[in-house]
Amino acid sequence: MSETAKTTRNPAGEPAESGVPDAAEEFVRQIDGHKTATRPSAAQDVTLPSLGFIGMLRWAWTQLTSMRTALFLLLLLAVAAVPGSLFPQRPANPAVVTQYIQDNPATGPWLDRFQLFDVYSSVWFSAIYLLLFISLIGCVIPRAIQHWKAMRSQPPRTPRRLSRLPEYGALALDTGSPVTAVTAVENAARLLKRRGYRVEVRGTDTSMPSVGAERGFLKELGNLVFHVSLIGVLVSVAVGGLFGYRGQKVIVEGDSFVNTLVGYDNFSPGTNFSETQLAPFSLQLDKFQVQFDRESKTHYGQPLDFTATMTTKDGPDAAPRPQTLKVNEPLEIGGTQVYLVGNGYAPVITVRDGDGNIAHQGPVVSVPSDGAYTSTMVLKVPDAKPEQLGFVGLFLPTALENEKGVAFGSDPDPFNPRLYLNSYAGNLGLDKGDPKNVYVLDTTKLKVLNDRTQKSGGIVLGPKETFTLPDGLGTITFDGLKRYVALDITSDPGQGGALLFSTLALAGLCASLFIGRRRVWVRAGTHPDGRTMVEWALLARGEDHRLAAEATAIRKLLEKEWLARPDRPADNSKKAGAASSGTKNS
Amino acid sequence: MPSIDETLGQYSELFILLAAMTFTVALISFCWDLATASKTLQAVEDRLARQQAPAEAALVGAGARNGAAAGAGSTASAETGLETAGDSLDYGGRRRPAARIGVALAALGTLILAAGVISRGIAAHRVPWGNMYEFCTTGALVVSVVFLLALTRKDLRFLGSFVIGLVVIMLCAAAIGFPTPVAHLVPALQSYWLIIHVSVAVISSSLFTLTFAMSVLQLLQSHREARSRAGQPDRLGFMRLVPTALTLENVAYRINAVSFVLWTFTLMAGAIWAEKAWGRYWGWDTKEVWTFVIWVVYAGYLHARATRGWTGTRAAWLSIVGYLCVVFNFTVVNVFFSGLHSYSGLN
Numbered sequence: 034m035s036e037t038a039k040t041t042r043n044p045a046g047e048p049a050e051s052g053v054p055d056a057a058e059e060f061v062r063q064i065d066g067h068k069t070a071t072r073p074s075a076a077q078d079v080t081l082p083s084l085g086f087i088g089m090l091r092w093a094w095t096q097l098t099s100m101r102t103a104l105f106l107l108l109l110l111a112v113a114a115v116p117g118s119l120f121p122q123r124p125a126n127p128a129v130v131t132q133y134i135q136d137n138p139a140t141g142p143w144l145d146r147f148q149l150f151d152v153y154s155s156v157w158f159s160a161i162y163l164l165l166f167i168s169l170i171g172c173v174i175p176r177a178i179q180h181w182k183a184m185r186s187q188p189p190r191t192p193r194r195l196s197r198l199p200e201y202g203a204l205a206l207d208t209g210s211p212v213t214a215v216t217a218v219e220n221a222a223r224l225l226k227r228r229g230y231r232v233e234v235r236g237t238d239t240s241m242p243s244v245g246a247e248r249g250f251l252k253e254l255g256n257l258v259f260h261v262s263l264i265g266v267l268v269s270v271a272v273g274g275l276f277g278y279r280g281q282k283v284i285v286e287g288d289s290f291v292n293t294l295v296g297y298d299n300f301s302p303g304t305n306f307s308e309t310q311l312a313p314f315s316l317q318l319d320k321f322q323v324q325f326d327r328e329s330k331t332h333y334g335q336p337l338d339f340t341a342t343m344t345t346k347d348g349p350d351a352a353p354r355p356q357t358l359k360v361n362e363p364l365e366i367g368g369t370q371v372y373l374v375g376n377g378y379a380p381v382i383t384v385r386d387g388d389g390n391i392a393h394q395g396p397v398v399s400v401p402s403d404g405a406y407t408s409t410m411v412l413k414v415p416d417a418k419p420e421q422l423g424f425v426g427l428f429l430p431t432a433l434e435n436e437k438g439v440a441f442g443s444d445p446d447p448f449n450p451r452l453y454l455n456s457y458a459g460n461l462g463l464d465k466g467d468p469k470n471v472y473v474l475d476t477t478k479l480k481v482l483n484d485r486t487q488k489s490g491g492i493v494l495g496p497k498e499t500f501t502l503p504d505g506l507g508t509i510t511f512d513g514l515k516r517y518v519a520l521d522i523t524s525d526p527g528q529g530g531a532l533l534f535s536t537l538a539l540a541g542l543c544a545s546l547f548i549g550r551r552r553v554w555v556r557a558g559t560h561p562d563g564r565t566m567v568e569w570a571l572l573a574r575g576e577d578h579r580l581a582a583e584a585t586a587i588r589k590l591l592e593k594e595w596l597a598r599p600d601r602p603a604d605n606s607k608k609a610g611a612a613s614s615g616t617k618n619s
Numbered sequence: 620m621p622s623i624d625e626t627l628g629q630y631s632e633l634f635i636l637l638a639a640m641t642f643t644v645a646l647i648s649f650c651w652d653l654a655t656a657s658k659t660l661q662a663v664e665d666r667l668a669r670q671q672a673p674a675e676a677a678l679v680g681a682g683a684r685n686g687a688a689a690g691a692g693s694t695a696s697a698e699t700g701l702e703t704a705g706d707s708l709d710y711g712g713r714r715r716p717a718a719r720i721g722v723a724l725a726a727l728g729t730l731i732l733a734a735g736v737i738s739r740g741i742a743a744h745r746v747p748w749g750n751m752y753e754f755c756t757t758g759a760l761v762v763s764v765v766f767l768l769a770l771t772r773k774d775l776r777f778l779g780s781f782v783i784g785l786v787v788i789m790l791c792a793a794a795i796g797f798p799t800p801v802a803h804l805v806p807a808l809q810s811y812w813l814i815i816h817v818s819v820a821v822i823s824s825s826l827f828t829l830t831f832a833m834s835v836l837q838l839l840q841s842h843r844e845a846r847s848r849a850g851q852p853d854r855l856g857f858m859r860l861v862p863t864a865l866t867l868e869n870v871a872y873r874i875n876a877v878s879f880v881l882w883t884f885t886l887m888a889g890a891i892w893a894e895k896a897w898g899r900y901w902g903w904d905t906k907e908v909w910t911f912v913i914w915v916v917y918a919g920y921l922h923a924r925a926t927r928g929w930t931g932t933r934a935a936w937l938s939i940v941g942y943l944c945v946v947f948n949f950t951v952v953n954v955f956f957s958g959l960h961s962y963s964g965l966n
């Protein structure tokens with residue numbers, strides 16, 4: 034890495050001087066442990082065979098922890114993340130993936146083979162980020178040791194030729210001034226200390242005493258905290274993946290839910306999840322209120338508010354508590370969060386079978402597919418005799434018919450609720466025991482009773498209406514309407530850690546990017562004509578565009594301290610330093 | 620919920636169209652400034668050269684040229700004789716009437732745009748960043764305000780045609796591509812995290828816009844510098860108004876550093892909001908993927924700046940790629956990719 038590159042590409046953009054200042058070079062070496070470590074590796078390349086096994090390992094480690102590898106892995110990570118946004122992903126949407134593979138029989142299986150539908154848990158993606166984090170650890174540890182040492186050591190010795198450093202200044206005190214070289218240096222040390230520098234006065238017994246000062250250790254510390262916190266974030270994510278869980282539950286108004294495995298419609302446990310982790314709470318949906326925009330001409334019917342009124346209990350014997358749940362305002366119950374992620378209508382339906390018995394009674398959840406809550410609905414009635422019955426169709430809260438007589442949904446509120454159903458009879462295939470999606474009915478092997486192509490026509494039902502199925506197989510009645518909410522219930526024990534570490538990372542990042550790490554040296558001497566001469570120079574570690582401003586500030590401080598007439602006013606740049614070199618002790 | 624003020628909303632749209640027109644004229648001025656730069660400067664130099672005593676001119680040769688140029692607030696490299704704007708980015712003495720008009724019009728356009736954006740916010744009783752139209756208009760406002768603020772401290776007028784060009788593009792995209800009448804927010808967006816998350820994202824994107832322009836200019840300038848070192852004639856005369864590649868790189872780095880912190884915050888705030896709204900702080904939703912990609916690319920950029928052999932041109936390319944990802948995330952991802960973040964307002 035290019036501390037050297039940076040120093041030589043100094044702020045003035047001047048070409049590098051032939052000899053980098055010795056102290057600067059030492060500075061660079063000191064702060065630059067792992068990066069300098071990569072330098073000899075080029076030479077080792079050539080002599081590879083003689084390295085032996087340990088040598089090879091060391092070589093590989095040096096390569097892996099080099100800045101260049103880190104950069105390469107970072108860019109690779111960025112590229113590798115992209116396919117996850119181009120192809121449907123299993124964790125988010127398994128059904129879409131299945132559909133995609135069916136629709137693309139040629140490419141689909143190949144994409145699947147390369148885990149392009151599971152990008153973020155794929156072997157290659159994991160390999161990249163694991164390598165990156167190993168590189169990170171290998172990079173941080175030596176740097177932390179370096180920094181620990183640097184923080185405890187004294188500022189480095191004063192370079193012989195200060196005028197070669199990027200920022201340089203000098204001034205001469207008036208002949209009558211009582212300030213000797215030693216006092217000048219002591220004064221400077223006091224001023225620098227007050228400015229947050231760590232200082233060391235040296236050479237007070239020589240003719241040219243000096244002070245070395247350094248500040249900005251927080252910069253490197255911030256950098257280390259930032260990188261370590263990234264590891265912390267990764268670990269927290271892993272903890273969430275191991276011990277967390279996430280489940281879905283649909284609750285119709287009036288129904289309740291108890292937090293047990295069987296209570297869920299859908300449940301994805303973390304790898305190390307155990308059922309004992311489920312907090313024993315329960316909740317009941319008392320009422321679900323929706324509000325749609327009735328004023329706007331352009332956004333008429335757009336949702337404005339969803340509010341679920343619930344009664345929750347922390348445990349079987351706990352007192353019930355009324356609570357409201359809204360989008361963006363989850364409920365927190367016993368370390369578990371409950372989110373409102375969806376809602377819709379559940380028409381209440383009664384089906385009587387051919388024998389006249391009630392085979393189904395109750396709300397049927399329909400799945401909205403657009404802003405007008407045009408909802409698809411599937412009802413399976415396995416208890417119907419003599420034949421099992423199935424219904425598939427639409428629920429429209431406000432049904433209108435177009436000129437061709439085709440019904441469409443025109444509003445999300447139930448102003449004219451209608452059910453449009455097809456009916457089927459036959460074996461629904463539910464008794465095989467394998468779980469079936471309740472929202473899908475495979476009708477290919479069933480006998481069609483009603484649909485638009487049949488003589489019997491499709492079923493159309495308004496509230497309180499009953500339709501009689503053909504062949505005396507039964508009746509279906511649309512009794513009423515309820516609303517339901519779809520809840521996500523999650524527990525992620527890694528969440529707090531992720532927040533903590535990312536906040537730390539942010540703080541560390543700010544410290545690392547915005548704190549300047551610099552060194553200042555001040556040296557004083559006595560001119561043959563009796564004047565006390567002072568010179569100083571500044572050197573930054575890495576990017577520091579405020580170094581010049583700091584140099585100005587220090588010049589002002591020194592001038593104010595001694596009320597000296599500056600030798601060359603406001604001229605403390607490097608070039609000026611060279612120009613005023615006549616004032617130097619020589 | 621208080622009702623939408625539709626009349627005010629229409630005035631807002633009118634303001635925004637007006638602002639777009641003003642910015643277009645500003646853009647033309649800035650382009651004019653660049654286009655004439657090579658010509659006027661050449662003329663000034665010729666005149667100065669003629670004023671110099673022939674003997675002196677013979678004596679110092681290129682030095683006189685440099686002196687004249689430096690007097691006009693720019694510098695010429697001693698090595699190549701190539702003229703660029705001064706490294707300090709301070710305002711120089713050279714008169715650039717077209718650029719002045721550009722700045723004045725940009726300021727006027729910003730005022731009108733501010734009126735448009737604020738009146739939309741008032742009309743809707745909420746922050747005006749809830750759909751693509753509003754992201755674009757608010758984003759354009761932030762870009763121009765940031766640019767004008769930067770102009771008060773440094774002479775960045777050389778960026779004018781790029782930055783104002785992008786502002787015009789954003790406003791046109793809003794007015795033509797994503798026209799959306801004022802409306803209430805859907806429940807998913809009703810959260811104070813909208814204010815925090817999106818505002819910081821917009822500010823950060825605006826800063827990335829500035830550095831993108833700088834990185835492009837940096838590449839052009841270093842190309843020009845390389846040609847000059849090789850003794851080839853200068854084909855990019857307008858680049859005299861632009862500082863050296865190294866200065867551009869350093870300034871872009873400083874701004875990118877700030878913007879990276881803001882983007883990091885955007886990402887974190889987005890994760891916190893996602894946790895509140897969807898019950899998980901990270902789920903690799905398309906929008907999240909691209910926010911992450913952008914973050915990693917700019918982290919790569921910061922690393923590149925500290926990696927031997929990767930400073931300069933390569934780092935500039937990374938900054939450009941990062942910005943292209945920002946644009947992609949904002950346009951293609953919002954409009955064409957489905958995901959939880961489907962609030963572009965387009966259906």
Ligand code: HEM
Pocket residue numbers: 097098099100101103107165166168169170172173255256259260263541542545546575576917918921922924925
């Ligand atoms: C998880 C992957 C990583 C990310 C996201 C990342 C991100 C960053 C960022 C944003 C910076 C600039 C801010 C700062 O100076 O603190 C930075 C600096 C730095 N990173 Fe990383 N880093 C990663 C991995 C690594 C690795 C593996 C190494 C070692 C090989 C490394 C070494 C450094 C060094 C030395 C700096 C300081 C650069 C300077 O002095 O300007 N980083 N990193």
